Amino acid sequence: MGRDENYRTKNQYGGEMIRTLHNKKSYKIGYNAFIILYFTLLFTPLLVISLLAFNDSIFPSLPWQGFTLDWFFGKGPEKIGIFHNSRNLKGIFVSFKVAVYVTLFSTTVGTCAAFLFEHEQFRFKNFFYFLMIAPLVVPGVIIGISLLIFATSIGLFLEHTIGLDVRALSPGIFLVVCGQASFITTFVSLTVIARLKKFDRSLEEAAYDLGARRFEVIRYITLPFLRPAIIGGAAVAFLLSFENFNTTLFLVGADATLPITLFTQIKDGSTPVVNAVSFLFIFCLSIFALLNFLITTRKTKQ
Amino acid sequence: MLNSKRSKIRWSFFVFFIPVFLWLMFLFVLPNLELLRMSFMGSRFLGERGFTLGNYTSFFLEPIYWLTFVRTIGFSLLVTFIVLLIALPVAFYITKVTKLKLKGLLMTLIMVPFWVSEVVRVYGLILLLRESGVINRILLAFGLWEKPIEMLYNDASMVLGLVYTTLLFMLVPIIGVMDSLDDALIEAAYDLGAKKVVIWWKIIVPHSVPGIMSGCIVVFMLVIGNFITPALMGGKYSSWFTQIIYNDFIAHMNWNRGAAFGFLLLIISSLVIWAGMKITGQKISTVVK
Numbered sequence: 001m002g003r004d005e006n007y008r009t010k011n012q013y014g015g016e017m018i019r020t021l022h023n024k025k026s027y028k029i030g031y032n033a034f035i036i037l038y039f040t041l042l043f044t045p046l047l048v049i050s051l052l053a054f055n056d057s058i059f060p061s062l063p064w065q066g067f068t069l070d071w072f073f074g075k076g077p078e079k080i081g082i083f084h085n086s087r088n089l090k091g092i093f094v095s096f097k098v099a100v101y102v103t104l105f106s107t108t109v110g111t112c113a114a115f116l117f118e119h120e121q122f123r124f125k126n127f128f129y130f131l132m133i134a135p136l137v138v139p140g141v142i143i144g145i146s147l148l149i150f151a152t153s154i155g156l157f158l159e160h161t162i163g164l165d166v167r168a169l170s171p172g173i174f175l176v177v178c179g180q181a182s183f184i185t186t187f188v189s190l191t192v193i194a195r196l197k198k199f200d201r202s203l204e205e206a207a208y209d210l211g212a213r214r215f216e217v218i219r220y221i222t223l224p225f226l227r228p229a230i231i232g233g234a235a236v237a238f239l240l241s242f243e244n245f246n247t248t249l250f251l252v253g254a255d256a257t258l259p260i261t262l263f264t265q266i267k268d269g270s271t272p273v274v275n276a277v278s279f280l281f282i283f284c285l286s287i288f289a290l291l292n293f294l295i296t297t298r299k300t301k302q
Numbered sequence: 303m304l305n306s307k308r309s310k311i312r313w314s315f316f317v318f319f320i321p322v323f324l325w326l327m328f329l330f331v332l333p334n335l336e337l338l339r340m341s342f343m344g345s346r347f348l349g350e351r352g353f354t355l356g357n358y359t360s361f362f363l364e365p366i367y368w369l370t371f372v373r374t375i376g377f378s379l380l381v382t383f384i385v386l387l388i389a390l391p392v393a394f395y396i397t398k399v400t401k402l403k404l405k406g407l408l409m410t411l412i413m414v415p416f417w418v419s420e421v422v423r424v425y426g427l428i429l430l431l432r433e434s435g436v437i438n439r440i441l442l443a444f445g446l447w448e449k450p451i452e453m454l455y456n457d458a459s460m461v462l463g464l465v466y467t468t469l470l471f472m473l474v475p476i477i478g479v480m481d482s483l484d485d486a487l488i489e490a491a492y493d494l495g496a497k498k499v500v501i502w503w504k505i506i507v508p509h510s511v512p513g514i515m516s517g518c519i520v521v522f523m524l525v526i527g528n529f530i531t532p533a534l535m536g537g538k539y540s541s542w543f544t545q546i547i548y549n550d551f552i553a554h555m556n557w558n559r560g561a562a563f564g565f566l567l568l569i570i571s572s573l574v575i576w577a578g579m580k581i582t583g584q585k586i587s588t589v590v591k
Contacts (some may be wrong), residue, residue: 027498031391031395031399034391035391035392035395038388038392039411041466042411042412042415042466042469043415044426044430045415045423045425045426045427045429045430045466046415046418046422046423046426048426048429048430048436049422049425049426049429052429059434060429061429061434061435061436061439062436062439062440063439108321109321109322109325112317112318112321112322113318113322113325115314115318116315116318116319116322120314120315120318120319122315122319128322128323128326131326131330131331132322132326134330135330137519137523137571137572137575138334138568138571139523139526139527139544139567139568139571140527141527141529141544141547141548141564141567142334142337142527142564142567142568143330143333145337145547145551145560145561145564146333146334146336146337146564147329147333148551149333149336149337149340149557149561150332150333150336150337152557153336153340178328178329179329181325181329182325182329182330182333185325214313214314215314218314239417242419243417243418243419243420245419245420245421245529245530246527246528246529246530246544249529249548250548250551258419259419259420259421262419262421262422262425263421263530263533263534266421266424266425266428266534267533267534270425274425275429278418278422278425278426281418281419281422282418282422285414285417285418286414288417289410289413289414289417290410292410293406293407293410296406297406
């Protein structure tokens with residue numbers, strides 16, 4: 001703590017390689033300019049998208065023709081806004097549905113995995129841990145095609161042997177959920193594992209001594225402790241699922257998720273309705289980020 | 303007493319183990335084994351069935367395939383390197399230079415664009431760069447250019463898009479390791495008269511190696527397996543290996559060759575990751591954090 005305050009007093013002197021050191025003015029200006037440039041370039045594409053969502057033009061480009069909300073609420077015939085555009089609305093709906101299923105699956109199984117690898121001892125534990133990590137380093141495209149092939153093979157097998165045609169095994173929402181869950185579960189379990197490592201197991205011992213059973217201990221002691229990590233993991237899972245493209249691409253059937261339908265529209269030539277959808281996307285995420293920022297800064301202040 | 307506690311713990315083991323086992327087997331291990339098996343099978347539409355190496359030999363016999371493969375790897379390495387060069391000073395600024403108050407805000411700011419879907423990010427770049435794009439319009443309006451220039455659909459725009467889209471995944475791990483670098487080391491070197499380049503090369507970079515390595519691995523993997531950015535921002539000749547796989551699956555309906563190519567992609571990305579970890583002596587469990 002003493003060190004930290006020391007930094008802050010030194011910091012007032014300005015010029016720095018790090019906060020505490022003096023540097024030439026030109027270096028400082030150059031560095032700051034680089035950082036400002038970085039953040040400007042980072043946000044310019046998003047600002048341009050948002051701005052052009054409100055441009056009264058049928059193309060998503062300049063010149064500026066005046067402000068309009070038609071790309072959100074327009075009923076046509078020239079401008080059909082997002083709230084009347086069935087293709088994009090359906091995309092949002094499908095993505096939402098998929099994300100809910102993926103979040104439920106990955107949070108449940110991811111938490112199980114955290115308990116398994118942190119609190120249980122078993123044979124081949126390292127091998128299974130390696131298997132659990134592996135989906136993170138396999139390209140999303142590969143996860144997509146391998147599941148597509150696997151599901152198709154099972155489907156063909158079932159059809160040939162017992163004459164059963166299982167619709168869920170051909171591309172569609174079920175396979176999309178499976179594909180996304182296969183690697184998103186790893187993210188959740190790593191988040192929960194990180195928190196579980198900080199758990200003081202003597203609390204469990206105390207509960208056992210007081211006569212609690214294993215699942216009572218988990219229910220009333222361990223899970224409440226893990227709650228922030230589980231909620232955080234669920235939020236990450238939802239976002240990862242909602243924006244996933246690579247894995248989904250191969251597994252999607254007639255019901256396209258939002259990223260897939262956006263991709264097709266951009267490739268075929270877009271109208272500003274794509275900007276409107278993207279703006280909603282950016283807007284919701286910014287609110288989310290802002291809330292997250294406020295909550296974490298309040299926590300660190302406490 | 304001890305006995306009953308033990309049996310209960312075994313029971314809980316199965317409650318945790320079964321869902322995890324089913325997840326890993328049915329959503330990961332078996333699909334990948336099936337991918338491998340299918341890659342050695344003859345294409346069902348050509349009538350040849352049973353074991354064949356044909357899917358793999360066609361990779362080496364047709365230059366378009368292995369050239370695209372080599373191209374994809376080369377560009378992936380280039381993008382990873384550029385991303386690293388940009389991320390190092392930005393990460394250093396956020397951890398060591400900026401005021402402590404600003405740090406949290408900057409961390410949030412670098413995250414936001416990356417939570418937005420990659421399709422949306424790339425779309426923003428397209429709106430900026432294309433022939434009727436914002437940059438062209440502005441420069442024309444100011445009379446700096448006489449007629450619009452197409453800045454999209456070439457290798458450079460593709461690289462720009464890939465860099466833009468993967469930066470965060472380099473920043474986060476590097477910020478993580480730079481946080482743990484003791485400022486006193488830099489101060490001491492500075493007091494002893496070391497130049498900035500020396501401080502970077504002898505202190506900051508060596509300390510950041512674990513973060514750099516995990517960043518490079520994640521970025522390389524995301525780039526080599528990327529589909530959106532080369533498809534939307536690359537030119538006619540900027541084909542990417544994932545596009546060849548996609549075409550085999552969707553357009554040519556040649557799943558077996560697609561499976562073989564997919565497996566090649568899996569092998570090369572695993573090899574690079576393995577080599578990266580060997581060089582820096584890390585384990586996979588530390589890299590993914």
